[in-house]
Amino acid sequence: MEAIQSWVSEHKLTSIGGIWASAVGASLAYSRARTPLKPSLRLIHARMHAQALTLAVLSGAAIYHYYEDHEAAAHHDGEN
Helix, strand or coil: CHHHHHHHHHCHHHHHHHHHHHHHHHHHHHHHHHCCCCHHHHHHHHHHHHHHHHHHHHHHHHHHHHHHHHHHHHHHHHHC
């Protein structure tokens, strides 16, 4: 698990781009199978879903980063 965390930490933009592209693909595949929309509308919906997922991932990463730094600072203060 730490290997994945370190890779994601080093390749943040690649990770976010991969999640975004995966979300667009998954949303397009889902909407193609489920709804009779025009391709342009499918693409718009797919982009909206991908953007929402990307915002959720970025929010989660920000929260994780905040608590990781907060915990490290608390640990450092406890040593002094």
